[in-house]
Amino acid sequence: MRLRIDNVVFNYGSTEILKEVCLDAYPGEILGILGPNGSGKTTLLRCINGILTPKQGSIALDGADIEKMSRIELSKRVGYVPQHATHEACTPTVYEVVLMGRRPHVSWEFGAKDRDMAWQAMEEMDVKHLSSQRFDRLSSGQAQRVLMARAIAQEVRMLLLDEPTSNLDVRYQIDVMRTIHDQVRTKNMGACAVVHDLDLAMRFCAKVVMLHDGKVLAAGNRENVLNPENIRTAYGVDSVIDNIHGRERVLIL
Ligand SMILES: Nc1ncnc2c1ncn2[C@@H]1O[C@H](COP(=O)(O)OP(=O)(O)OP(=O)(O)O)[C@@H](O)[C@H]1O
Ligand SMILES: [Mg+2]
Numbered sequence: 678m679r680l681r682i683d684n685v686v687f688n689y690g691s692t693e694i695l696k697e698v699c700l701d702a703y704p705g706e707i708l709g710i711l712g713p714n715g716s717g718k719t720t721l722l723r724c725i726n727g728i729l730t731p732k733q734g735s736i737a738l739d740g741a742d743i744e745k746m747s748r749i750e751l752s753k754r755v756g757y758v759p760q761h762a763t764h765e766a767c768t769p770t771v772y773e774v775v776l777m778g779r780r781p782h783v784s785w786e787f788g789a790k791d792r793d794m795a796w797q798a799m800e801e802m803d804v805k806h807l808s809s810q811r812f813d814r815l816s817s818g819q820a821q822r823v824l825m826a827r828a829i830a831q832e833v834r835m836l837l838l839d840e841p842t843s844n845l846d847v848r849y850q851i852d853v854m855r856t857i858h859d860q861v862r863t864k865n866m867g868a869c870a871v872v873h874d875l876d877l878a879m880r881f882c883a884k885v886v887m888l889h890d891g892k893v894l895a896a897g898n899r900e901n902v903l904n905p906e907n908i909r910t911a912y913g914v915d916s917v918i919d920n921i922h923g924r925e926r927v928l929i930l
Contacts, residue, residue, distance in 0.1 A: 678834035681735075689720075749781055
């Protein structure tokens with residue numbers, strides 16, 4: 678699914694948070710959304726998910742304006758994995774949380790197909806062994822993987838992931854990004870992932886957009902955007918891009 682954001686302005690009260698943001702995300706690849714704390718990344722994802730409404734500009738999925746879609750139409754297309762998962766605790770078990778991903782597709786009761794898809798998604802995110810555990814007693818990283826399984830079970834065409842690896846150990850950081858990458862490619866979905874680890878972005882995001890103070894500082898192919906100049910402007914740190922084991926890597930100095 679193709680996402681086009683055109684000239685989006687978003688305000689909290691009188692403070693302008695997103696300033697004429699334009700970007701495109703294409704099917705079959707992950708768009709990395711980068712930028713320092715407070716630069717507007719979560720706000721942008723919440724606008725794409727329809728939780729927040731921009732003051733100006735448009736957001737379209739395959740050419741259809743999301744403002745004209747009902748909540749259920751949007752949740753059939755877009756899956757959102759938030760940065761913090763605390764408010765999900767009302768649903769008791771991991772299995773039930775993942776099965777809830779099927780809700781937009783079901784008119785009355787969950788069927789065998791819904792249950793199969795929930796199990797399949799739990800398998801892909803390696804949380805099957807947690808299926809009967811209470812969601813609110815999981816570690817942050819386990820909870821993050823469960824919510825990703827729910828988004829996969831939701832069969833959406835566009836995944837929005839807010840710092841999907843922030844609570845994960847080194848093995849799962851790679852495993853989860855690889856699973857998302859494979860899903861996006863094989864199902865020709867779109868994905869926008871907020872990523873703080875620039876090296877993970879270099880590895881898994883074909884395109885990246887760098888936000889700075891609510892504006893797009895740079896956007897395009899990862900090799901063009903992830904350079905020491907942009908990294909210095911956005912984060913105020915020095916870096917080198919080096920080829921190690923046949924792959925470009927971002928090292929913060
Ligand atoms: N509910 C709110 N009311 C008012 N201001 C808010 C609200 N939520 C966020 N902000 C402000 O909007 C700006 C952008 O916040 P946002 O959460 O989008 O940043 P972010 O890029 O996701 O940061 P981080 O990397 O820390 O997650 C910040 O200055 C923040 O203080
Ligand atoms: Mg955020």
